[in-house]
Amino acid sequence: MSEIKEIRTRFAPSPTGFLHIGGARTALFNWLYSRHNKGKFILRIEDTDQMRSTEESTRAILDAMTWLGLNWDEGPFFQAQRVDIHRSMVEKLVEEGKAYFCTCTPEELEEKRKRALAEGRKPKYDGTCRDKNLSRTKNSVVRFRSPDVGVTIVHDLIKGKIAFENDELDDLIIERSDGYPTYNFAVVIDDALMKITHVIRGDDHVNNTPRQILLYEALGYDIPEFGHVPMILGADKTRLSKRHGATSVMAYKEMGYLPEALVNYLVRLGWAHGDQEIFSMNALIDLFSLAAVGKSAAVFNPDKLLWLNQHYIKEYPREKLVEEVNPVFVKSGYDTSNDDFINHVVSDLRTRSKTLVDMAQSADFYFKSELEYDQEGAEKFLRPEFAGHLKKVAEKLSGLQDYTKQGIEDFLRSIAEKNNTKLKFIAQPLRIALTGKTVSPGIDDVMITLGKEKVIERIERALAYIDYK
């Protein structure tokens, strides 16, 4: 009986910008895999690029993770704070003859690379310093002595077996002249020391994997499992970027998306469970597996995300939806102090809003004290021939006992009947009078939400408008 190892995954973004859609999905897959296996999810910030890393970015990434509900069990660890460890490992490799100092300048390297490319050779390091047995100098770097024979096999959980000829791999730099480790080295050290069992990341890293495996071996570490998830592409099938619209997770929050919608959308990009489209977080934790992750790149489809968002707005528990939309209402300048009123507004609009921002926009008439009438609608329905109907409604409304959806509908229908007209010719003028628009929630719902008093007030104002005209 073999010992059962705790599953440990990690998300290791570099803080050089916001958390984007692709990174979020990678984080999500890691999170789900650890949760499904009752393991641990570790967050590590890869900030060894001192030039490009910022604290704001770190903050933004953490915020976005939190918003999505991707909580971490350990960290955030900061790679730059671990350079002493990395350096000591570099030292160890040098001592063991598995790494060496190199004094080739970037300019020389660039020159050689260009020439190799021009002559149709592979632009890999030519080993100039490999056997010179140099020692550290001011601008020296440390290179890994990569084996030039043999084959390195990556057993990828998603893509299967991938073989690389070792002579394709060159002696990569593991420590830069500024003393900081490079990505391929630091990531190996940290993953090994943090006991990461499953490295799940974008498939732009597959070509790095054999180098990293060689490093694991040189360092004497156990090699983790790898799973490379396909990229997310834009509509033109190139790597997703700003050109394709919003790519920042938090931008979607600003646009009125619900985190559940984004998570649900993201998980379905590359992963499927039969025909199922809608997944709660708990369902995902229960069902997620790397075996069901597809191998091919996926195109980001904003329309489907929008549909999911609409779905979640429709299905959210009302209290939760009210909570989510409240800040958006406040931002629009609406008075949200009356809970009962807001509850009604949200109920009226939830089946006709694709985003929270959308909802706030169409909710404006509930909060305005003076309505502006939609021009076409007013011309069509705020006319003398409908004034009588409106007047009747206003007059009789105060006496209406059954102020409910059904009661109001019966009431309006009876007025239509008595005036020998269709409900439509009562409802439409009423709609303009109460909402200023030709499009709104059901007129009965609007009346309930607004309350008798405001309804009568707005009808009177509309009547005045008709007279004035």
Add this chain to the structure above:
RNA sequence: GGUCCCAUCGUCUAGUGGUUAGGACGCUGGCCUCUCACGCCGGAAACCGGGGUUCAAGUCCCCGUGGGACUACCA
């Protein structure tokens, strides 16, 4: 250029040798109806090409083609 990955409707995908190739978004026809939505019913829409293997191939193999990634003292 080299290395590596990928390939089912426009898009996301189901499919693990025998299916009328299924679902979803979008598009579209209809129903419902006080408008708009929601909801419901229906429609158009796909196995990149060529060779094998097999009684049988979207599914396995090979070769093309197309797309993508990497090829940094970025991660």
